Amino acid sequence: MTTALAASHESASQPLLDFAAGRVCRAADGWHAVLCIGSVEHRIWSKQPLTAGAHYAAELPIDRDFEARAHAATRLWRAMNGRAPGPAFHRLSKQRRVRLCGALRAVAAYFAGATYRSIAEALFGEKRIPDRTWKTHDLRSRTIRLVQSGLAFVRGGYRKLLGPERRDE
Template identity: 60%
Template sequence: MPLLLADLASGSIKRASDGWHAVLRIQGVQHHLWLKQAPQLGAFYSAELPYDADYEIRGYASHRLWRAINGRPVGPPYHRLSAQQRERLALALRALDGYTDGASYRIIAEVLFGGKRIPERGWKTHDVRARTIRLVKAGRALVRGGYRALLRPPSRKH
């Protein structure tokens, strides 16, 4: 079953210096395409996948698009963050925001974890303090470019 111009028209298509970029929504899943030329009525499309570091990811995405076009279940995304990973990322960025605004680790911990978890004594050795410091460090790493690791999941070596 070919990808129809109507399918392309249902998404957003934008021209760029390197070609055309299209975002399609098929079966509730967003698919990103790059086209060398403007979409044309009656044209047939093929996937060109370079053998580079992203080949496995591109191949998986291409297969999901093919399944969607053919009315089959697309399956899960190549890489999905768990709820715990998403929560940690959010906490890390919130902790970094507080730190950047000049808040102490204690204040950051009170905001993130609640004041009841923060002891009056023994703060210097408390696990919540250590966790708060690790979150600030993780937030710094994300801002310094570590967020790119989220886009390239760990390899699935067998």
């Protein structure tokens, strides 16, 4: 999650960590930085150049992603103060992670020109694929659905992984 920062000289804000430990680059829309604090990467955006030792304040637009942005800002603040960042905002279930991995493997094979049958053999094992009843087998349908899910994921559906499912969509 990206957090926007604004320079501040108020004593209430926390000094930002040394940016030499992370990666900083200039872009058309401002400055982007990746801070590695412990085992967590924090992605930061600023309108002005980032300097070590300066004080910053987070600007969080009150929009539909406010809750996720506030959570990311809190995790950054906790990490900067030597505390555990806490749990991730949104976690995928093991079943969903396994399905997404299968969909990505299936769509990668599909883009490489593999047939549905060869994709199914790679995903589920050659012994589970029948010789004669392939056209009506449930693994064929499952493979096609995995490829379709992978295609939707590649075409921008991956953004849905960033937050919990919403009822308003």
